[in-house]
Amino acid sequence: MRGLSSALLLTLLACPSPTPPAPVDAGPVALPCVQNQDCNDGERCSQNGQCEVIPPCSEDSECARYEYCSRHEQVCRTRDGFGNECEEDAQCGLSRFCALGLCRDAGEGLPCARRADCPVGQDCDQVHFYCIPSVGCDLAELFPETACEPGENCHPVSGRCQRDGAAECTEETQIQDCASGEFCYEGSCVQCVSDENCGPGLRCNHRSGFCESENICRRDEDCDDSENQYCDLITRMCLPRPDPCTSDLHCSFSERCDVITGLCEPLEGPCRDDIHEENDSFASATPLVFETDQLRMDHLALCPDDDDFFAVFLNRGDRLEAQLTDLRDGARIDVYLVA
Structure with a gap:
């Protein structure tokens, strides 16, 4: 028995160690990215900054809100002018806002109150009131900044804004319907449809239908x-x-x-901002609280190439009147009341 035990012990020691199992293939490693161009073909950049495979699709509803379904490829593609950087202003940081899924710098934006204030190819953001690329209005439920202006509706076929209801004028009634120096063109009272309708030193703003200086500038x-x-x-x-x-x-x-x-x-030195800065966007607007039916704001300063925003909360039926006083000689300021 003693010899058998020794032989058995030697046999056990001589047994080879078991072969380790093959590692499990976890698939390709996700690459970090900032934009879709950073990823391989067939991939896109996700919101967590990693490349992911573009899923197949058959209709737009299967894609993200900033995407459409490419019918011939049967994959989701990013819409022109859109991105997946943000969904709300809070994701963009101070003095920035989210429009069309991209964070934008309010300091570099062009403020507007209506489409006519923007260059051709841009529309007025109906949430933040800065000019943004024109992408149509058919996605206004997902991107409210692309909504039509008051008095307009979104054409169901073209996806573009059009005037509500009846035309403003006709050629037969333009004398009664339009102001002096205006005429009726496609149902709207305008000053011009081409530069030839304007005087020397003026050009036609085709979006608004009114003449403006050839030398007008904002920056x-x-x-x-x-x-x-x-x-x-x-x-x-x-x-x-x-x-x-x-x-x-x-x-x-x-x-x-x-x-x-x-x-x-x-002489008093360079322009200095007032105590309400940074209030350069709708997101960072200074809230105003009325303790009586009037509110006076003193010591306000607006430096060149700066925008200041103030927020007022009104109840249905309230009326608001704003007056600017004690302006410096030669000062020029554009004021918008936006609801």
Whole structure:
């Protein structure tokens, strides 16, 4: 028995160790991404920043809200002008807003009250009131910023906004229906349909149907020669850039020369924002609380190329009147009341 035990022990020690199991294939590793172009063919960038396989589809309802179903490919594709960066303003941070699924900088946006305030190819965001790429109105339930303006409805076929109800005028009634200097064109009272209808130095804004200055601007980039011209935010005109100043003698009576920047500035120094900054967007608007039927706001400052937003909560039937007082000589300001 002693020899058998020894032989058995030796046999057990000589047995080879079991072969480890083959690792389980977990599939391809998801790549980090910021946009769809960072992913391989057949993949898209998900909201968690990882590439994922684009699922097959047969209709738009099977895709994300910013996507459509490509019928011939049978996969979901991102709509032109849209993204999946955000769904609400809170995801974008301070002084930024979410429109068409993309975070946008309010400081770089062009404020608007209506479509006519925006360049061709852009519409007025009906939530934040900045110009955004024109994408039609048929997705307004998912993207309320693309809704039509008051007095309009979304055409069910074209997906574009059109005027509600009857036409504003006809050629037969344009004298009674339209103001002096206007005529009826396709049911609307307009000043122009081409530059030929406007006087010297004016051009036709085809979106609004009214004449405006050829030299009108909102920022330096609107000028034909932005290197040698700048946009005067008071007159909204493109003016030649002045030669850099080297002393106060090169500036007006109420200005002094900043020899570092070469620019003339007010004697009291550069414009300083008021205590309500940063209130440069609808999301960061300063709330106003009425303790009586009137509210006076003193010591407000609005610097050039700046937008300030104030929020007022009204009940049905309330009326609001806003007045600006004690404006500086030569000051020009655009004020919008938006509901």
